[in-house]
Amino acid sequence: MSYNSMKDLTEASSRVHFSGLHINMETQNTQIEQASTSMTGKPHKQPFVIAGVAGGASSGKKTVGDMIIDQLHDQRVVLVNQDSFYHSLTPEELSKVHDYNFDHPDAFDTEKLLSSMEMLKHGKSVDIPKYDFKTYKNSISRRVNPSDVIILEGILVFHDPRVRDMMNMKIFVDTDADVRLARRIRRDTGEKGREIGMVLDQYSKFVKPSFDNFILPTKKYADIIIPRGGDNHVAIDLIVQHIRTKLGQHDLCKIYPNLYVIHSTFQIRGMHTLIRDAQTTKHDFVFYSDRLIRLVVEHGLGHLPFTEKQVTTPTGSVYTGVDFCKRLCGVSVIRSGESMENALRACCKGIKIGKILIHREGDNGQQLIYEKLPQDISERHVLLLDPILGTGMPTHSTFPFLVHGNSAVQAIKLLLKKGVPEGNIIFLNLISAPQGVHVVCKEFPKIKIVTSEIETGLNQEFRVVPGMGEFGDRNVLQANVLKAMEVFQSTRSNKQIFHRNVMLFLLLQNLGYNAAICKTKWESSGGLTSGNYEFIDVVRSDSGTRYFIDGNFSGEFDIARETKHFRRIRQHLSRHGGKTASCRTSVRSVPSLSRRPRPPLNTTVAISLRPPRDSTAADGGCWWQMVVVENPSEVGKEDDDEMTILPLM
Numbered sequence: 001m002s003y004n005s006m007k008d009l010t011e012a013s014s015r016v017h018f019s020g021l022h023i024n025m026e027t028q029n030t031q032i033e034q035a036s037t038s039m040t041g042k043p044h045k046q047p048f049v050i051a052g053v054a055g056g057a058s059s060g061k062k063t064v065g066d067m068i069i070d071q072l073h074d075q076r077v078v079l080v081n082q083d084s085f086y087h088s089l090t091p092e093e094l095s096k097v098h099d100y101n102f103d104h105p106d107a108f109d110t111e112k113l114l115s116s117m118e119m120l121k122h123g124k125s126v127d128i129p130k131y132d133f134k135t136y137k138n139s140i141s142r143r144v145n146p147s148d149v150i151i152l153e154g155i156l157v158f159h160d161p162r163v164r165d166m167m168n169m170k171i172f173v174d175t176d177a178d179v180r181l182a183r184r185i186r187r188d189t190g191e192k193g194r195e196i197g198m199v200l201d202q203y204s205k206f207v208k209p210s211f212d213n214f215i216l217p218t219k220k221y222a223d224i225i226i227p228r229g230g231d232n233h234v235a236i237d238l239i240v241q242h243i244r245t246k247l248g249q250h251d252l253c254k255i256y257p258n259l260y261v262i263h264s265t266f267q268i269r270g271m272h273t274l275i276r277d278a279q280t281t282k283h284d285f286v287f288y289s290d291r292l293i294r295l296v297v298e299h300g301l302g303h304l305p306f307t308e309k310q311v312t313t314p315t316g317s318v319y320t321g322v323d324f325c326k327r328l329c330g331v332s333v334i335r336s337g338e339s340m341e342n343a344l345r346a347c348c349k350g351i352k353i354g355k356i357l358i359h360r361e362g363d364n365g366q367q368l369i370y371e372k373l374p375q376d377i378s379e380r381h382v383l384l385l386d387p388i389l390g391t392g393m394p395t396h397s398t399f400p401f402l403v404h405g406n407s408a409v410q411a412i413k414l415l416l417k418k419g420v421p422e423g424n425i426i427f428l429n430l431i432s433a434p435q436g437v438h439v440v441c442k443e444f445p446k447i448k449i450v451t452s453e454i455e456t457g458l459n460q461e462f463r464v465v466p467g468m469g470e471f472g473d474r475n476v477l478q479a480n481v482l483k484a485m486e487v488f489q490s491t492r493s494n495k496q497i498f499h500r501n502v503m504l505f506l507l508l509q510n511l512g513y514n515a516a517i518c519k520t521k522w523e524s525s526g527g528l529t530s531g532n533y534e535f536i537d538v539v540r541s542d543s544g545t546r547y548f549i550d551g552n553f554s555g556e557f558d559i560a561r562e563t564k565h566f567r568r569i570r571q572h573l574s575r576h577g578g579k580t581a582s583c584r585t586s587v588r589s590v591p592s593l594s595r596r597p598r599p600p601l602n603t604t605v606a607i608s609l610r611p612p613r614d615s616t617a618a619d620g621g622c623w624w625q626m627v628v629v630e631n632p633s634e635v636g637k638e639d640d641d642e643m644t645i646l647p648l649m
C-alpha cells in the first residue's frame with residue numbers, strides 16, 4: 001500500500017485525525033456525490049483508502065464496489081468508474097466503430113483520470129465526465145466531492161503505474177470467462193441495445209485478446225483476488241473490515257507497517273489531557289504518565305514472539321496458551337527513558353535494564369555515547385525506552401545540535417553495533433512527532449515503534465507540539481524527589497535534616513544530577529531584615545541545567561498580613577515550579593505587597609532577590625525579582641533563564 005508520494009503523506013500525517021461524518025450515500029449516480037470536508041468545516045485529510053477494483057468486463061467490479069459501499073454505509077465513500085474516462089469518439093472513429101478497440105489502454109484518457117484522482121485525494125471536488133455508451137461521447141459531467149474512501153473501478157485501473165501507485169488497496173475480481181461473456185451478451189443486447197452478432201464479433205476481435213494481453217497481466221499487482229465477484233461475501237467482509245481498520249488509524253500507520261499507535265479510548269485521552277496540562281501537579285503527572293507508559297509497555301510486549309504452551313488448570317483440564325519470550329531486556333535512553341523503567345519492571349519481573357546516555361560535546365554536535373548494556377544483549381529482544389520521539393534527525397543532518405530523536409537514532413545504531421538484530425528492537429514512546437517517526441521508520445524499517453499518540457509536529461525550536469515539555473525534567477527528578485519526600489516524611493519538620501536526606505537520596509539514585517545543600521545568609525541592610533535561606537541545589541550533569549529544590553518554598557513567602565494578590569502568588573508558587581522569569585513576573589504583578597518576601601539574597605551563591613534595574617519610584621519599592629545565575633562569579637548579571645524552581649510543598 002502506498003501513497004502517491006511520501007511527501008503527500010508526510011504532509012497529511014501531521015494533521016489531526018478525523019473520521020466519522022455519517023452520510024448515507026445512495027449510488028454513484030447522484031449529481032453531487034459526497035459532502036466535502038470543507039463543507040463540514042473539518043480540515044481535509046487524505047482519503048484513507050483508495051481501493052482499485054480491476055478485472056475483466058462484466059466480471060462484477062461495479063457490483064463488488066457497490067457491496068463495499070453498502071457495508072460502509074456509515075462512512076463517506078465514493079465510487080469512480082474508469083469508463084467515465086473513455087475518449088469521445090471522433091466522427092471518423094464513429095464511422096468505423098466496429099474497428100474501435102474499447103479494451104485497449106489507449107481508449108482511456110488516463111491523464112484526466114490521474115488529475116481527477118489527485119484532486120479527490122487532496123480534498124478537492126472534481127467534475128468527472130459521464131460516458132454515454134450509445135453516443136460514444138462524454139459530453140456531460142458530474143460533480144464528485146472528496147471522501148474518506150475512494151473506490152476506482154475499471155478493466156484497466158492497474159495498467160498505468162501512476163494510477164496503481166495511488167491505491168492503498170488493489171482488488172482483482174476473478175470471474176470465469178464464460179460467465180463474463182454471458183453477462184456481457186445480456187447487458188450489451190439489453191441495456192446498450194446492440195446486435196448479438198456485433199457483441200460476439202467485438203468479443204473475439206478485441207475483448208478477449210485485450211483481456212489476455214492487458215487485463216490479466218495486471219492481476220499480479222492485486223493485494224486481494226476475489227473469485228466469484230459479488231458472490232464472495234467472505235472476501236467482501238474482509239475488505240470492509242480492513243478499510244474500517246485503516247479508517248481508524250493515523251495516516252502514518254498506512255505508510256509504516258512497523259508503527260503501532262495504541263488504540264485510543266476516552267480514558268487514554270483523559271490521561272493525555274492531564275499530563276499535557278502545564279498546570280497539572282507533579283503527583284498527577286507522574287501517576288498518569290506512569291499509567292500511560294504501562295499501556296505502551298504492555299502493547300510493546302505483545303509484539304514479542306511466543307511459543308505455544310499447555311498447562312493443567314486446578315480443575316484438571318488442559319489450557320492451551322502461550323509462553324512469554326524470556327530473552328528480553330530494556331534499554332533506557334538517559335534521562336527521560338528512565339522514567340519508563342518502573343512501568344517495564346512492573347510488567348516484567350526482574351527484567352534487565354541497560355542504559356544509554358547520548359551526550360552532546362562541543363558546538364560541532366559531536367556525540368558521546370556512554371552505555372551500560374547487558375553483555376548478551378545481541379541474543380535478546382530489546383525494549384528501547386524513550387517517552388518522546390522528537391526530530392529523529394541523524395547526526396549528519398543540518399541540525400546537529402538537536403538531541404531529541406537524534407538520541408533515538410544514535411541509540412538504535414549503538415544497539416545494532418552491539419549485534420542486536422534490527423527486528424529484535426521495539427522502540428517504546430509515549431508520544432512521537434511525525435518527523436521522528438519518518439526518520440526512524442525509514443532508516444530502520446524492521447524496528448517496531450509503539451506509541452500512545454502521534455503529535456502534530458515540531459515547533460520552531462524543534463520541540464514536540466502539543467507535547468508535554470521536557471519529560472525527564474517533569475518526571476525523573478520530580479518522581480525521585482517525591483519518592484524521597486515520602487521516605488523522609490518523618491524528618492520534614494526539621495528542614496536541615498530533611499534537605500540533607502533528600503539530597504543524599506538523589507545522589508544515591510545515580511540519576512545524572514549532582515546535588516548539594518546551598519545556604520545563603522544576609523545581614524540587615526537597606527530596609528531588609530537579616531536572614532538565611534537553605535535549599536538543595538541540583539545540577540543536571542549533561543546540560544548543566546540548574547534546579548533548586550525547597551521542601552517548603554511557599555513557606556518562605558509566609559507573611560503576617562497577606563493581601564489577596566499576595567495570597568494568589570503564594571498559591572501559584574505552591575502549585576507548580578516554573579522558570580524564574582515567570583516567577584518574577586508573578587511577583588512583579590503584585591503592586592501591594594504588604595511586606596517584602598523574606599529574600600534568599602545572594603551572597604556568594606546563585607540566588608539574589610533585589611529590585612529590578614529598571615524599577616522606578618512608582619514601583620513603590622514593592623518590586624522584587626529573583627535573579628538566578630548559573631555561575632557564582634556571574635553574580636550581579638541578569639541571567640534568569642538558567643534555573644528552574646521546583647517548589648515542593
Ligand SMILES: Nc1ncnc2c1ncn2[C@@H]1O[C@H](COP(=O)(O)OP(=O)(O)O)[C@@H](O)[C@H]1O
Nearest residue numbers: 056057058059060061062063064183229230231
Ligand atoms: N455475482 C453475480 N451474479 C449474477 N449476476 C451478477 C453478479 N455480479 C454481477 N452480475 C451482473 O453482471 C453484470 C455486470 O456486472 P458489473 O458489476 O456491472 O460488472 P463490471 O463492473 O465488472 O462490468 C450486471 O448486470 C450485474 O448485475
Ligand SMILES: O=c1ccn([C@@H]2O[C@H](COP(=O)(O)O)[C@@H](O)[C@H]2O)c(=O)[nH]1
Nearest residue numbers: 056057058083102103133136154155207
Ligand atoms: O463505447 C463503449 C465503451 C466500452 N465498451 C466495453 O465496455 C467494457 C468495459 O466496461 P465494464 O463496465 O468495465 O465491463 C469493455 O469491455 C468495452 O469493450 C463498449 O462496448 N462500448
